[in-house]
Amino acid sequence: xxxxxxxxxxxxxxxxxxxxxxxxxxxxxxxxxxxxxxxxxxxxxxxxxxxxxxxxxxxxxxxxxxxxxxxxxxxxxxxxxxxxxxxxxxxxxxxxxxxxxxxxxxxxxxxxxxxxxxxxxxxxxxxxxxxxxxxxxxxxxxxxxxxxxxxxxxxxxxxxxxxxxxxxxxxxxxxxxxxxxxxxxxxxxxxxxxxxxxxxxxxxxxxxxxxxxxxxxxxxxxxxxxxxxxxxxxxxxxxxxxxxxxxxxxxxxxxxx
Amino acid sequence: xxxxxxxxxxxxxxxxxxxxxxxxxxxxxxxxxxxxxxxxxxxxxxxxxxxxxxxxxxxxxxxxxxxxxxxxxxxxxxxxxxxxxxxxxxxxxxxxxxxxxxxxxxxxxxxxxxxxxxxxxxxxxxxxxxxxxxxxxxxxxxxxxxxxxxxxxxxxxxxxxxxxxxxx
Numbered sequence: 344x345x346x347x348x349x350x351x352x353x354x355x356x357x358x359x360x361x362x363x364x365x366x367x368x369x370x371x372x373x374x375x376x377x378x379x380x381x382x383x384x385x386x387x388x389x390x391x392x393x394x395x396x397x398x399x400x401x402x403x404x405x406x407x408x409x410x411x412x413x414x415x416x417x418x419x420x421x422x423x424x425x426x427x428x429x430x431x432x433x434x435x436x437x438x439x440x441x442x443x444x445x446x447x448x449x450x451x452x453x454x455x456x457x458x459x460x461x462x463x464x465x466x467x468x469x470x471x472x473x474x475x476x477x478x479x480x481x482x483x484x485x486x487x488x489x490x491x492x493x494x495x496x497x498x499x500x501x502x503x504x505x506x507x508x509x510x511x512x513x514x515x516x517x518x519x520x521x522x523x524x525x526x527x528x529x530x531x532x533x534x535x536x537x538x539x540x541x542x543x544x545x546x547x548x549x550x551x552x553x554x555x556x557x558x559x560x561x562x563x564x565x566x567x568x569x570x571x572x573x574x575x576x577x578x579x580x581x582x583x584x585x586x587x588x589x590x591x592x593x594x595x596x597x598x599x600x
Numbered sequence: 601x602x603x604x605x606x607x608x609x610x611x612x613x614x615x616x617x618x619x620x621x622x623x624x625x626x627x628x629x630x631x632x633x634x635x636x637x638x639x640x641x642x643x644x645x646x647x648x649x650x651x652x653x654x655x656x657x658x659x660x661x662x663x664x665x666x667x668x669x670x671x672x673x674x675x676x677x678x679x680x681x682x683x684x685x686x687x688x689x690x691x692x693x694x695x696x697x698x699x700x701x702x703x704x705x706x707x708x709x710x711x712x713x714x715x716x717x718x719x720x721x722x723x724x725x726x727x728x729x730x731x732x733x734x735x736x737x738x739x740x741x742x743x744x745x746x747x748x749x750x751x752x753x754x755x756x757x758x759x760x761x762x763x764x765x766x767x768x
Contacts, residue, residue, distance in 0.1 A: 361619070376645070
């Protein structure tokens with residue numbers, strides 16, 4: 344029985360035509376699979392490139408500054424702020440500014456946190472005292488956010504001054520793009536640049552180079568003095584208009600405090 | 601994916617087995633051709649590592665049986681035909697063997713396959729139970745019933761020798 348069954352099944356042989364058809368189909372499958380494999384490689388590469396592009400784009404967007412906040416006490420510092428209200432860069436206009444920034448890491452903090460830390464540091468280091476002046480300017484192209492940012496800046500400064508129990512004058516205002524560009528070119532803060540321009544209305548000899556090293560409040564006081572002299576020339580008879588004009592700006596301002 | 605050499609070796613080694621299993625399960629040449637090709641394409645694409653030739657052979661048998669079962673389930677499966685219609689080329693077979701094959705192929709599918717695996721491939725009931733993923737007792741039952749039916753169709757003394765062997 345076993346042998347008979349074996350013999351019967353042995354008669355069944357695979358046909359050559361079937362072998363050939365199978366080999367042909369396997370060649371086609373192999374070819375198709377190879378194409379698919381190359382697609383499999385291309386798809387992750389393209390996806391990876393897209394992800395990389397998105398990450399790069401996001402980082403670029405994060406790093407792009409959309410607002411400039413300039414703090415001028417005597418230390419003059421500029422903060423570059425991105426669209427997410429985070430500080431993406433800090434720049435010191437003078438040595439005092441450098442010394443303040445050296446001890447602080449304000450990058451990636453919100454601009455309000457950064458401003459608070461800077462004002463705290465300036466107060467602790469004695470740059471801001473009673474009757475001092477804290478001037479903050481904001482330059483932004485986003486007019487919708489401008490008012491809320493100005494309010495946030497005012498609140499931040501006020502909170503720190505209250506916390507430190509310092510009665511200093513605060514001024515927070517916005518400046519235009521041109522003012523920012525010109526002040527940057529002259530390497531002074533926009534607030535100082537505007538103050539110097541104001542001074543130059545009274546004193547044509549005052550130059551930006553001469554004023555750069557002086558504090559904002561000194562420049563403003565000098566302007567006020569000129570204004571007073573102009574309106575009441577007899578009040579300071581010992582100097583007189585002519586005398587004042589003959590003095591250099593450095594002499595008028597005296598040594599920097 | 602396996603190399604061309606591997607696939608050609610498998611084709612040489614297992615093509616007759618696959619063809620026989622197709623004949624045992626399927627009743628028309630087109631379904632047989634489809635399954636035959638599917639099995640070797642599956643082998644081509646499989647990354648399965650085999651322990652030895654026996655393991656590879658058992659895998660091929662298992663895959664072929666499953667492919668046949670899937671084909672049988674297919675709604676649009678072509679209608680069954682006679683034994684001659686199961687082959688692409690005319691079968692060189694004696695009348696006696698042809699008659700025996702026709703009787704075996706007339707048995708229910710589960711009996712056909714156990715007869716083939718037991719008598720032709722020489723697998724034990726335990727090995728068949730592993731290949732078909734059935735209980736060993738089920739295989740014994742199927743074998744006994746398959747023999748009974750063959751006995752009925754072919755005559756009483758046909759299975760005497762094999763009966764003794766299987767129940768030893």
